[in-house]
Amino acid sequence: MVGVLALQGAFREHRRVLESLGVTVREVRLPADLPGLSGLVIPGGESTTMGKLMLDYGLREPIRAFHAAGGAVFGTCAGAILMSGAVRGAPPQFGTQPSLDLMDIVVQRNAFGRQVDSFQGPLVVGGLDAPFPAMFIRAPVIESVGEGVQVLARQGEQVVLAREGRLLASSFHPELTRDARIHQLFLTMLPVTAPTLAG
Numbered sequence: 001m002v003g004v005l006a007l008q009g010a011f012r013e014h015r016r017v018l019e020s021l022g023v024t025v026r027e028v029r030l031p032a033d034l035p036g037l038s039g040l041v042i043p044g045g046e047s048t049t050m051g052k053l054m055l056d057y058g059l060r061e062p063i064r065a066f067h068a069a070g071g072a073v074f075g076t077c078a079g080a081i082l083m084s085g086a087v088r089g090a091p092p093q094f095g096t097q098p099s100l101d102l103m104d105i106v107v108q109r110n111a112f113g114r115q116v117d118s119f120q121g122p123l124v125v126g127g128l129d130a131p132f133p134a135m136f137i138r139a140p141v142i143e144s145v146g147e148g149v150q151v152l153a154r155q156g157e158q159v160v161l162a163r164e165g166r167l168l169a170s171s172f173h174p175e176l177t178r179d180a181r182i183h184q185l186f187l188t189m190l191p192v193t194a195p196t197l198a199g
């Protein structure tokens, strides 16, 4: 079973894609929703808001523990921002940007600037034999990656899809297109059995 963090943002769209692939989906709002899941998707939306709600609902440490125990995590756009170890470009008026500090990446928010802040284009992705129709909406870029991180796609020079073990982060929105190949990639990363969570 795969969970979709359902605090804010495009969680219904992820649910739809996963269900179209035959996956049982549970919406996650509280730590008690995590046991029994093999994977968790953190959707796009607004990362400051989602991060604050994640802290308010006491989800930060349980999600970290879920990953440490063997669960896979896939973050798209704002979800990728929340998975990162460090966030750059957060508007200062919103205070410190909360993040899960799961993946060894530094993310720059809203990195494509105002003029081209949303666009769609074919993206060459490592492991896929045809380009993926990637939709970018006020998207971040992965500005730097640690040693254990595999870069799977670049838009120009910028890293927009990366994997580190059971962690997958995309700048773009694979849940908003009819192409399910990035979700299928995530499904190959799930552990065979759901991790056992303490408490």
Ligand code: GLN
Binding pocket: 043, 044, 045, 046, 047, 048, 076, 077, 078, 079, 081, 109, 110, 137, 138, 139, 140
């Ligand atoms: N710009 C948003 C943020 O920084 C992310 C946009 C998205 O998830 N589509 O939180």
